[in-house]
Amino acid sequence: MKESEIIRKKIRNGDFVGQTSGLAEGFAQANLVVLREKEAQDFLLFVQRNPKPCPLLEVTDVGSPYTKYVAQDADLRTDIPKYRVYEKGELVDEPTDITKYWKEDLVAFLLGCSFSFEWALIEAGIPVRHIDAKRNVPMYKTNIKTKPAGIFHGPLVVSMRPIPYDKVVKAATITSRFPNVHGAPIHIGYPELIGIRDLDSPDYGDKPIIKEGDIPVFWACGVTPQAVAIESKVDFMITHSPGHMFITDIRNSELSIF
Amino acid sequence: MKESEIIRKKIRNGDFVGQTSGLAEGFAQANLVVLREKEAQDFLLFVQRNPKPCPLLEVTDVGSPYTKYVAQDADLRTDIPKYRVYEKGELVDEPTDITKYWKEDLVAFLLGCSFSFEWALIEAGIPVRHIDAKRNVPMYKTNIKTKPAGIFHGPLVVSMRPIPYDKVVKAATITSRFPNVHGAPIHIGYPELIGIRDLDSPDYGDKPIIKEGDIPVFWACGVTPQAVAIESKVDFMITHSPGHMFITDIRNSELSIF
Missing domain, CATH: 3.30.2040.10 (PSTPO5379-like domain)
Structure with a gap:
């Protein structure tokens, strides 16, 4: 089992709720943005047009909280230590699990992290x-x-x-x-x-x-992308809480293009 | 025949003695430094230790004025429009042909050009x-x-x-x-x-x-490297005259490492 999988499991079980900096060393971490399908279409276009601030690692299928490419057996509703929930650009909740917020029309974006x-x-x-x-x-x-x-x-x-x-x-x-x-x-x-x-x-x-x-x-x-989404007063959005990232199974060194 | 070969032939025949900027577009041009074998040993070490100012494209065999790698059928005694000859760091001649200066103990260095x-x-x-x-x-x-x-x-x-x-x-x-x-x-x-x-x-x-x-x-x-050789008052050195470069058969695009 990779170190990244071990830590995601801990987070899923509620055994870890802190910041992820320095965790699973060598594995890339990712930013999360979850939107409704309607706004997700615009957002996908936005990230395509702005790849430097919005380097897209993966987009989930509509309604699916599961990653296919950047991590195995990950559930984006539970595998991040802390989330932020926004309604019309206002922060309304900061839960450690978003299962109760998940709906069939949500799309999750995972974006590369510095x-x-x-x-x-x-x-x-x-x-x-x-x-x-x-x-x-x-x-x-x-x-x-x-x-x-x-x-x-x-x-x-x-x-x-x-x-x-x-x-x-x-x-x-x-x-x-x-x-x-x-x-x-x-x-x-x-x-x-x-x-x-x-x-x-x-x-x-x-x-x-x-x-x-x-x-x-x-x-x-x-x-x-988060600042833009908040300023655009998007109806509904979930993100990771700052510093509380999604840990992928991709090694940082794999992200190098040459 | 490549454009680079055509122009080298013109230069060899004395039909062109001007600056080479813009000539044989797309082909890399090179700086020339010719030294006696004794100093050439030190100079080879110097360029190896300072690759950013001294990117070495080719060194000829001792006594040979012919390139093997960067150009075909080139003669470094005649194929550059203008040369400079230095003795003990002093400029003593600026000929268009160095055949009369060539000796069996000379080594030529060709260095990449901006x-x-x-x-x-x-x-x-x-x-x-x-x-x-x-x-x-x-x-x-x-x-x-x-x-x-x-x-x-x-x-x-x-x-x-x-x-x-x-x-x-x-x-x-x-x-x-x-x-x-x-x-x-x-x-x-x-x-x-x-x-x-x-x-x-x-x-x-x-x-x-x-x-x-x-x-x-x-x-x-x-x-x-030329400034350093002049300041080091090397006994004998020949270089190209500024702006009068050696035209290679290598395309600029081939010099890209990725």
Whole structure:
């Protein structure tokens, strides 16, 4: 049994309800977005048009809470430690199981997560400041618009990692190997050019730790689709709770395209 | 007959003595360094230790002026439009033929040239400012030291291309596919961090044209090995004259590693 399966089983049985960072090391984790069929059609188009913030790993069949490709024997109603339930853009519940919310018209989207490319950076000897400081990554709304689809529209959200200046190019080329987990950065060096006024005031996550000689590097962020869905006041949506991800059976190294 | 062969024949016959930029489009051009066997041993080690400024395409056998791999039926004594001959670091001649200088103890090095990756940038829709303005690329000595070998030591020389900020990452990832022609940049964005005080005063080449929203991107430069050899006051050296390159039979696209 893979480590990922063991941990999913624990989560399913209610034996683990915490954050998943660092769990089942080497296995990719995924963001969850569950929508009704009607909005799911628009959302599928939205992620297709915005692959950098929304790298799609799997979409379930309508009504099915089971993954076919990214994990074996997984049930998306029970195998994530904590969920968030939204109605018309408002948070209404934060359960550890969504069986009672599941309906025949729901579709689940699993989207790649930056944990995987952070693993690749660390493997390459590139420090990841917020991980070293046990903080959350700082995230910012930008002046870059996502490509709209149906009811979904809004700004691109980016995560920022301060990278030592002599490792910036390596960070860009390494993450370009991982398009399914946001891929190459979308900007290097000048926050004001993408509409970010103050790096010390992120829109989500924690204040960054920037060391001397660090250059700010920005990647498209998986918060984008959730932020866009909330702002679009979609009727009904379930997501994972921040930091409480779905653990797949795919190894991070398998996500590299070369 | 390939276009590259046709042009080499013209050059050999003395029918062409100009710069090679834009000639035999699609074919890679190469820098030439010719040294005596004794210094060639050190130089081979130097290029092995510094592959980014010195991407080695071919080394000839001792005493042979003929290429075996990068071009068919080429004679390095006659197939370059113009040469430079140095004695103890001083320029002593700039002939169009080096037959009279050739000796049995000489070794020729052919090194990859940035023309090839500029071709890749242009193919990808990334403007190359100095080409658009028909100028030479600006080049700068940095505070980055090359790894020394024998008598060869000195600073890394870089070329700089101003790139629109929203194309910088693409420029980095595209050129990373071409390690044989300097590969990925060595620095992005902050010239002072690599010891460059004034972008408007390059050590070699022309003053840059930087448009609004451009970010300076720096690549290791093929001038490095020549500059290092001159500064090391090597007894005897022949190089191509700047801009007068050796035209190979290798297509630029073949140099891509993926």
